[in-house]
Amino acid sequence: MESARASQRSPAAGRRAMLGRLGALLGLALAAVALAAAAKAEDAPRVAAVFDFEFVNWSQETDYGADNSAEIQRLALVSDLLRELLTESGRFELRDTAPLAAEVAGVNSLRGCNGCDADLARKLGAELAVTGVVNKVSNMELAIVIRARDAATKKIVIEYQAEIRGNTDQSWTRGVSWIVRNRILHPDYAFAIRR
Numbered sequence: 001m002e003s004a005r006a007s008q009r010s011p012a013a014g015r016r017a018m019l020g021r022l023g024a025l026l027g028l029a030l031a032a033v034a035l036a037a038a039a040k041a042e043d044a045p046r047v048a049a050v051f052d053f054e055f056v057n058w059s060q061e062t063d064y065g066a067d068n069s070a071e072i073q074r075l076a077l078v079s080d081l082l083r084e085l086l087t088e089s090g091r092f093e094l095r096d097t098a099p100l101a102a103e104v105a106g107v108n109s110l111r112g113c114n115g116c117d118a119d120l121a122r123k124l125g126a127e128l129a130v131t132g133v134v135n136k137v138s139n140m141e142l143a144i145v146i147r148a149r150d151a152a153t154k155k156i157v158i159e160y161q162a163e164i165r166g167n168t169d170q171s172w173t174r175g176v177s178w179i180v181r182n183r184i185l186h187p188d189y190a191f192a193i194r195r
Helices: 001-009 013-044 069-089 099-106 117-122 170-185
Strands: 046-050 054-057 092-095 128-136 142-150 156-164
Touching: 046 117, 054 069, 069 092, 069 128, 069 170, 092 128, 092 142, 099 117, 117 142, 142 170, 156 170
Parallel strands: 046 092, 046 128, 054 128
Antiparallel strands: 128 142, 142 156
């Protein structure tokens, strides 16, 4: 009986059925391409402007706000380390912040300028403004904070802190490395920096 019905179908009906199947396959193929493109865009590196670390001395070991040459050198050390770790991860494409050095120097504090870091990052064509601060309570108690702000919305997308013991090159670099490895790049936390 089925073969009789099949033979009774007109050639036009057969073509319509074939076109319907081809349309469905084309739709599936287009959906797969769109999903692959979306996944590729999500995996593309984020463009970031990583500004130099700032230093806040809360200790009473010296005059309020004072720092010493070793701490100034450590700020450069951890700023360079953060840039290196983010670049090596492949998840970030960094913009050079040097062209804005004069503007940055004119800002009292990037961490407290109500989103001016995002404005500066946007001038560099970056999606994220990354800032850091080392807060010194004493030579034995310091805290390192790294923050990323969306350059378009000025919203903070990540802010992580590591408490460190000891005011040495090793303790500062370990603190920055820990935040990058265990927060910024860790799969359980990295959602914040995805598109």
